[in-house]
Amino acid sequence: QGLALFDTALSQGSAGLVPAPLDLKALQERGRELPALLRGLVRTPVRRTATGVDPAAATTAGAASLADRLRGLPEDDRLPFVQSLVRTQVAAVLGFAGGHAVPLNRSFTNLGFDSLSTFELRNALGTDTGLKLPATLVFDYPEVDSLARYLLGLLLPPAEPGAVLLDQLDALTGTIEALGPDDDPLREAAESRLRTLLATLAPTTVPSGARSGDERIETATADELLDLIDAEFGTL
Structure with missing residues (x-):
């Protein structure tokens, strides 16, 4: 084992490595109690409960859709609301203490996301928003801020x-x-x-097929001229 570890260390190219025997199953069983330093070694089960959701992102039975709730907010509060929702779900997927621990502009890759967790986040946000989101969501919008802005645009498209x-x-x-x-x-x-x-709304060009008054007079027959005079001054 020592020689195998030595060979592995030489192939890594890292300056400091510590060989340590770990019981990964035992670490996984600790769930949320697992120290943050070791969370990247195992996948911990995600349990989302109402008490683990930030109040700003909580949904209640019988409440209006998320889009309707956003319309009821002042415009300046809509993006922070969606950012809070995204941060809450990111924290739940990664096992953080809460959404406040998730920075707005740090990439999901640097936060510790892998292929499985990106799908977990996509599915959770799809449930919260009621939207059908693409599988590449987290890769296309790789931090909380850009992802929140994308979701807000889907929920409240700009008016025509x-x-x-x-x-x-x-x-x-x-x-x-x-x-x-x-x-x-x-x-x-x-x-x-x-x-x-x-x-400014009045037409500035003569419609196709229409003729100006001068053109009508120049090309009018005698009967048409009499009709024009009658229409302007009445029958003489």
Whole structure:
């Protein structure tokens, strides 16, 4: 055994190696009590319970979907919420004390993830979010922050520009309707600006197939000219 260990040490290229007999089965049985220094040697069973989940990431029976919960939060709180959810699940997979122990921008590989744990994390996040996530999720988004931003984009896709414009117009309508009788100067200023906006929406080119008034007159027959005069001034 000594010679075999010596040969192994020479092939590693590391500066300091310590040969130590370890009972891996006994270490695995210690579960979460296993010291952090030894956790990389064995796979410990992951047990997720309600008491082991951060309050910000906890889901309750009958609660609205995660997307609905995010919509109910101020915009600045949505990303931290999803980051907390991801950190909680990373901590559960790796056996950390809690999500607070998981840095936002440290790669999952450096945290100790392997092939099995990446699938565990993907499955756990799929359950939390209700999304069907790709098998390469952890490789495509290799730290908490980028992964949380990706999930947030799936849960709350950016609104279409057209929808945003219509929502803003609806809000503007409500504001105008709320103007009081003493707001005449404000009404005049608002009307002027609205007329300017309407002018920008007016077509600036002649539609295909349409002719200007001058072109219609130049090419009109006598009967068409009389019809134009009647339409403009009434029947003479």
